[in-house]
Amino acid sequence: xxxxxxxxxxxxxxxxxxxxxxxxxxxxxxxxxxxxxxxxxxxxxxxxxxxxxxxxxxxxxxxxxxxxxxxxxxxxxxxxxxxxxxxxxxxxxxxxxxxxxxxxxxxxxxxxxxxxxxxxxxxxxxxxxxxxxxxxxxxxxxxxxxxxxxxxxxxxxxxxxxxxxxxxxxxxxxxxxxxxxxxxxxxxxxxxxxxxxxxxxxxxxxxxxxxxxxxxxxxxxxxxxxxxxxxxxxxxxxxxxxxxxxxxxxxxxxxxxxxxxxxxxxxxxxxxxxxxxxxxxxxxxxxxxxxxxxxxxxxxxxxxxxxxxxxxxxxxxxxxxxxxxxxxxxxxxxxxxxxxxxxxxxxxxxxxxxxxxxxxxxxxxxxxxxxxxxxxxxxxxxxxxxxxxxxxxxxxxxxxxxxxxxxxxxxxxxxxxxxxxxxxxxxxxxxxxxxxxxxxxxxxxxxxxxxxxxxxxxxxxxxxxxxxxxxxxxxxxxxxxxxxxxx
Ligand code: GAP
Numbered sequence: 001x002x003x004x005x006x007x008x009x010x011x012x013x014x015x016x017x018x019x020x021x022x023x024x025x026x027x028x029x030x031x032x033x034x035x036x037x038x039x040x041x042x043x044x045x046x047x048x049x050x051x052x053x054x055x056x057x058x059x060x061x062x063x064x065x066x067x068x069x070x071x072x073x074x075x076x077x078x079x080x081x082x083x084x085x086x087x088x089x090x091x092x093x094x095x096x097x098x099x100x101x102x103x104x105x106x107x108x109x110x111x112x113x114x115x116x117x118x119x120x121x122x123x124x125x126x127x128x129x130x131x132x133x134x135x136x137x138x139x140x141x142x143x144x145x146x147x148x149x150x151x152x153x154x155x156x157x158x159x160x161x162x163x164x165x166x167x168x169x170x171x172x173x174x175x176x177x178x179x180x181x182x183x184x185x186x187x188x189x190x191x192x193x194x195x196x197x198x199x200x201x202x203x204x205x206x207x208x209x210x211x212x213x214x215x216x217x218x219x220x221x222x223x224x225x226x227x228x229x230x231x232x233x234x235x236x237x238x239x240x241x242x243x244x245x246x247x248x249x250x251x252x253x254x255x256x257x258x259x260x261x262x263x264x265x266x267x268x269x270x271x272x273x274x275x276x277x278x279x280x281x282x283x284x285x286x287x288x289x290x291x292x293x294x295x296x297x298x299x300x301x302x303x304x305x306x307x308x309x310x311x312x313x314x315x316x317x318x319x320x321x322x323x324x325x326x327x328x329x330x331x332x333x334x335x336x337x338x339x340x341x342x343x344x345x346x347x348x349x350x351x352x353x354x355x356x357x358x359x360x361x362x363x364x365x366x367x368x369x370x371x372x373x374x375x376x377x378x379x380x381x382x383x384x385x386x387x388x389x390x391x392x393x394x395x396x397x398x399x400x401x402x403x404x405x406x407x408x409x410x411x412x413x414x415x416x417x418x419x420x421x422x423x424x425x426x427x428x429x430x431x432x433x434x435x436x437x438x439x440x441x442x443x444x445x446x447x448x449x450x451x452x453x454x455x456x457x458x459x460x461x462x463x464x465x466x467x468x469x470x471x472x473x474x475x476x477x478x479x480x481x482x483x484x485x486x487x
Contacts, residue, residue, distance in 0.1 A: 006277040010366050011206055013382070017442050019043060019362065020207060032203030032211035034355070039442055042392030042423065044214075044358045048193055050389055051216045051352065052076070054241055055191045065229030073188040074218075075178065079170025081195060082161050087169050088146065089325035090305045091297070097165060098142040101201045104129060105136040112201045113140045119202070145198040147211075163197035168349060170194075171219045172297040175332055186334055186345055187222035187230065193354065205278045207355045208285060214354035219347050221334070224295070227346035228268070231292040235270045238290055238350045242272065242357075246387035247364050251275040253284055264308045265296030274360045287360055288352035295344040298332040302344075361390055365443055371468060373433040384443030385466055388486040393444045395482050396425045398435050400451040410450040413460065413478060420479045440465055446482055 014020040018037035022029040036044055056074050088094045100113040107122045111129050116137075121127045123134060130137045147163040164170070171190045178190055193216045203209050222230045239254050257269040269291040273284035296313060300306050304323030307316040318324040335342045365384040373379045388394060397414045399406030407428055417424035425444070427435050432449065439447055447463045454460055459472040462481065473481045 006366070007206070007363075010277065010363055013366070013384075013441070014040070014206075014362065032200055032209075034207050034210060039392040040358075043362070043386070043390060043443075044354060046390045046392070047358050047361065048214075048216065048354055050245055051241070051354070051357075052191070052193065055189070055216075055218055065226065065233050073182075073184040075182055075184060075188065075190055077171060077174060077178070077190055077192050078194065079167070079174060079192060081164050081197075082149070082151075083164060083169060083173070085161055086325070086328075087173060087301075088162050088165075090300045090327055091169050091172075092300075092305060093146060093162075093165055094144075094325070095305075097146060098144050099201055100140040101143045102129070102140050103138045105138065106134045110201055115202050143199075143201060145200065147197045147199050165198050166196050166351070167192050167194045167215045167217045168219060168297075168351065171217070172301055172347075173328075175221070175298060175301075176330060179334065186336065187220065187226065189218050189220040191216070191218040193217075205276070205285075207359050208276065208278070210355060213356075216352045216354050216357075218350050219297075220349070221345040221347055223336075224343065224346045227292060227294070227348065230348045231268055231290070234348050234350050235290040238288060238352070239272055242274075242287070242360070245361065245390060246385070247274065247360060251364060252287075255284070263291070265294055265306070265313060267292040267294050274356075274363075276360065277363050285356075287356050288350060290348070290350045293347040293349055295346055297347060298344050299327075301327050302330060302332040303327045361386060374431065379433075379437075381437060381440055383440040383465060386443035386445070388445040391443045391445050392423065393425050393439070393442060394423050394486065395446045395448060396427055396435070396439045396444050398426075398432060398447060398449045399428050400432060400449055402428055404452065405455065406450045406452075409454055409475075410448075413448060413450065413475065416479050417482070420483070422479065422482060436463065446485065448478060448482075 017039055019040035021035045021037055023033035023035050024030045056076050059074050101110055102113055102116065103110050109122045109129065111119050116129050119129055121129050121132045121135060124132045129135060146165050149161055149163060151159045151161050171192060178184060193214065195212060196215045197212050200209050200211050203211055220230060220234060235254065239252065242252055243249060251274055253273050255271045255273055257271070262269055269289055271286050272288040272290070274287045275283070276285045279285055296306060299313065304315045304327040305325035306313040316324045333342050333344045362384070365386040367383050367385055369381050369383065370378045371381045395417055397410050397417070399410040410426065410428070414424055414426045427438070429435070436447055445465045449461045449463070451461065454475070458475050460475055460478060461470045462473050462478065463470045
């Protein structure tokens with residue numbers, strides 16, 4: 001399938017079946033903003049849940065780096081979107097979180113400088129900006145990606161605040177609160193899921209680059225001597241999370257950043273990159289970054305914004321010789337009372353995008369094949385092979401026909417799934433083949449059918465979306481059977 005064609009089909013399916021809609025569509029849409037429909041909200045909730053379970057509730061303690069403790073704490077937080085403006089000065093976002101942009105004086109379009117070669121000239125889409133005779137591109141200019149807002153009624157510059165461009169800072173500034181309130185001991189991790197905002201110059205590729213999006217970030221605080229081992233641990237563990245949830249190894253790469261690519265504070269960063277269908281064959285787009293951030297964040301929030309001088313991180317000074325962006329002045333070091341040692345912990349940060357992960361799972365799941373209908377005639381089938389844990393609906397219940405007590409029995413089974421908290425849909429409209437196809441298209445892994453045999457043996461058929469295998473299962477075991485196959 002052609003690259004664009006495949007992506008167009010995924011976008012069309014997402015709209016047709018209620019996964020993702022353009023925001024404010026009836027008013028012509030709002031570029032860079034997306035709404036999740038009834039199925040999309042469930043899919044995204046399941047992605048979030050799978051991440052939270054892996055990070056917090058079900059994290060195991062078996063395969064930790066050599067020499068590291070075999071058990072470690074993982075806790076969650078939910079911090080505010082608007083934080084003290086000093087946070088963004090100290091973190092570097094105020095000075096450095098910029099893209100270079102160019103404007104066209106002729107058509108008034110704006111482009112990210114690094115996107116110019118792959119963008120279209122609005123006057124002549126077969127050409128790139130700058131290639132048309134009429135193009136008048138400005139020199140590149142810096143553009144800060146943070147959304148600015150105003151607090152209170154006066155609206156002066158002192159009341160300016162920013163929508164957070166990442167969730168991470170909410171965890172760094174609460175480091176002391178968490179240590180003092182929850183008896184965590186290093187190493188430990190703090191995770192949060194929440195909205196972030198970036199005023200992207202050219203939002204594009206469906207939800208991939210949006211202006212409002214959700215992040216799933218975790219800050220893992222550890223002893224400096226163990227930080228490299230933990231970096232490798234989290235990098236590999238995050239790679240495996242995507243594979244476990246259905247991403248194929250052939251579509252996912254782990255790319256270590258070259259030294260020149262590293263942020264000024266970073267000792268190492270690896271990107272998890274996915275072969276999104278809107279990219280050319282052999283190209284990958286960032287799904288998640290796993291960064292070794294050293295002690296940059298805790299030191300900055302304590303001492304003031306840091307910069308690199310002669311290879312060392314030092315507090316950046318203004319013309320007056322004072323810190324250019326002062327920190328909080330609070331001591332954010334950690335005292336290990338067993339080792340009697342005080343130090344500033346190092347941080348490993350796996351930073352994922354919930355919308356990008358959801359998009360990758362959707363793209364990976366999208367399949368077209370041909371399957372025989374009930375009369376044995378081959379029919380085109382569109383199927384989302386989502387991991388059962390991520391599928392918005394886990395099971396559909398059908399009466400084969402609308403009589404002979406079948407709808408009543410099917411309704412009973414439907415309610416049993418509801419009581420068990422398993423997302424279920426009931427459908428008695430149209431031929432059974434069409435009902436199967438409707439469920440395949442939204443990724444429902446199992447379809448349970450009540451037929452004439454049910455009244456005789458108290459069994460139902462269960463059909464597997466991917467293998468199409470149908471087996472009979474006693475009615476009293478069907479809920480446990482489905483639960484057991486969710487993986
Ligand atoms: N705290 C580190 C941080 O924010 P990042 O690489 O800028 O790192 C982490 O962002 C993840 O957030 C990205 O890997 C991506 O999945 C997601 N993300 C970033 N910008 C995005 C955007 N404009 N639209 C959708 N997702 C985005």
